[in-house]
Amino acid sequence: MIKKSVLISTAFLLLFALSACGSKGNNSGSDKEVTLKFLNISEYMDSTEFKAFLERFQEKYPNIKVDPISVPHEQYINKRNIMLASGEQVDLIWGNGVEQFDAINKGFLMPLDDVAKEVDVDMAKDFGDFKPDKDGKYYRFPIQQNNWMLYYNKKVFDDAKVPYPDAKVPMTWDEMAVVAQKLTNLSGKEKVYGMFYNNWGMYFYGYGSQLNNGKFYTEDGNVNINAPEFKRSLEWMNDVMNVKKAAIPIAEFIQNNTDFLSYWNGNYGMVVGAQWYAQLAATKKDQFPRDWKAGIAPMPVPTEMAGKHMNWSSIDSLGIPKNSKNAKEALILAKEYITDYTLSTGTLPMYTKVNKDKYFEDLANALKDDDITLEQVTHLFGGDPNVINVEEKPILGAPQEYESTFLDLVSQYYTGSKTVDEVLNEVKEKVDIAIKEQKNN
Structure with a gap:
């Protein structure tokens, strides 16, 4: 994506x-x-x-x-x-x-x-x-x-009386799911979902990439998307979306032509996003007017990696x-x-x-209205030497076919027409064929 x-x-x-x-x-x-x-x-x-x-x-x-x-x-x-x-x-x-x-x-x-x-x-x-x-x-x-991080809407947190995410210590994905449910309010004049996502691969399998260090392929070069870590990742999103009702259903997401800009309408509590979201927070208040302040925090991590600063690297x-x-x-x-x-x-x-220092200073100055500090910007926008980078998406064998096939099929799981195992096995079967064809050409 x-x-x-x-x-x-x-x-x-x-x-x-x-x-x-x-x-x-x-x-x-x-x-x-x-x-x-x-x-x-x-x-x-x-x-x-x-x-x-x-x-x-x-x-x-x-x-x-x-x-x-x-x-x-x-x-x-x-x-x-x-x-x-x-x-x-x-x-x-x-x-x-x-x-x-x-x-x-x-x-x-x-x-x-x-x-x-x-x-x-x-x-x-x-x-x-x-x-x-x-x-x-x-x-x-x-x-x-x-550089991926967690963006959050301080007004949504305030309205729900939920403390802001820690500026340095990441939430676990399980903690994020609980917080997202607390932030969700579907009974008001306008629905407020605790979590926003994009219909891009990493929002469904990225948690799994953190778990297995981006192992999208097996040792022999075939597809590994049906590995337990990726299955767990997809099931986590299903829990947030369809059990906790804390994220917009995928059918509604697609039908409404929702795009990544939609987060800024103010009806969502949190979103995991890369540095491009900061550009909207800093400079596009005329195009996306808002009466709320944005915050930034480290992106969530699996429980096994609690306390570590991680990033999807693309x-x-x-x-x-x-x-x-x-x-x-x-x-x-x-x-x-x-x-x-x-x-x-x-x-x-x-x-x-x-000059990285000048970059961090200029960006922090542009984000000062949101009470975002230079220390936060430096830590999250590329200044932390201890960040753990894992693959954001599959990029080796038949990467284009891998990503497009996954996105074509994953919605069938979230709408209930297929099980998670059926979807992941079908992705593997189809992309393995594409990898073999590329090797033979």
């Missing part, structure tokens, strides 16, 4: 643009003029932040022209596959973890190790603890690692297709994208040469 682009305030943009613009002139180290085709989702590419970034980039690198190819996310994979499989020139593509590993498995991307050196990037050192993708080589140019990245004729210039664009555009949207890049 992507995290749909959320626009950040002009204040954020100005803070980061000044340090990112650089001087005018030809800074690419190349005299040739090129035009790069940059394929990205429209949720990012059509944003005011991206358009402003592109103007800065063209001024800084006048010999590198950019031809943006903007595609809605629901059409993105199909468009990408058609363009790359046909041999059409594309120089840079965006993707989340599932999408980029799908591109790697399909043989669409080139390794970046050598070309990165030409633009003064060390793939092994400049992105923290970032490991090679395949056969000891790097195929992804990391943008950011998501890396958005850029890749260079094999049919690019301008790999060096494409990586220059990628480098500017992560250090300039990404910061301008209020997100911390994985690139270690950016």
Whole structure:
């Protein structure tokens, strides 16, 4: 799942643009003029932040022209596959973890190790603890690692006379379920659910990933979604949704076209979300007016991990297709994208040469109206060296098929038409076939 682009305030943009613009002139180290085709989702590419970034980039690198190819996310994979499989020139593509590993498995991307050196990037050192993708080589140019946490509505907690979550010690999932039930009020003029979720895979199997350290595949490379940890995770959500009635039923969720922005209407007590929710809390009160304050706390953990700070790790990245004729210039664009555009949207890049302290200070300042402190921001938005990262989603064998098949079938469990075992075994059967087919191609 992507995290749909959320626009950040002009204040954020100005803070980061000044340090990112650089001087005018030809800074690419190349005299040739090129035009790069940059394929990205429209949720990012059509944003005011991206358009402003592109103007800065063209001024800084006048010999590198950019031809943006903007595609809605629901059409993105199909468009990408058609363009790359046909041999059409594309120089840079965006993707989340599932999408980029799908591109790697399909043989669409080139390794970046050598070309990165030409633009003064060390793939092994400049992105923290970032490991090679395949056969000891790097195929992804990391943008950011998501930092997940618990967001909560202080007014809903106050109305229910329930204490706020601890700022440092995470709730267990079982504790969260109890709190969500206490916050729920379905008898009022407007329903208030104690917990909000998104119809994305990690909201159903992510608890299980914490339990088994992201083991989405068996040792022989097949699907492991029917493992006891993932089953327990799905059953937990069923308890919250259908037994405790503390989350909107999935059929109603889908029928109403509910999206992740819906949390901000004020009718939900808590949601587990990544850093993109903070952008709404900080800067979009005009678009999402609210009379309540938001709080942040560590994301919940299984009882077995009580007291530990955990995170679902998913890396958005850029890749260079094999049919690019301008790999060096494409990586220059990628480098500017992560250090300039990404910061301008209020997100911390994985690139270690950016100023993290300034990022935390600026974000805390933008969240001060919610009484969120610099210490909280630093701890939860990437400043805790002791955080335990586990896989957010399956990214190795047939990742696109894995995620889409799971989401196609999981609602049948929550609506009662199939048991949890039937759903998980069917997902395994179908995706195992897809993995085998990919290996044979």
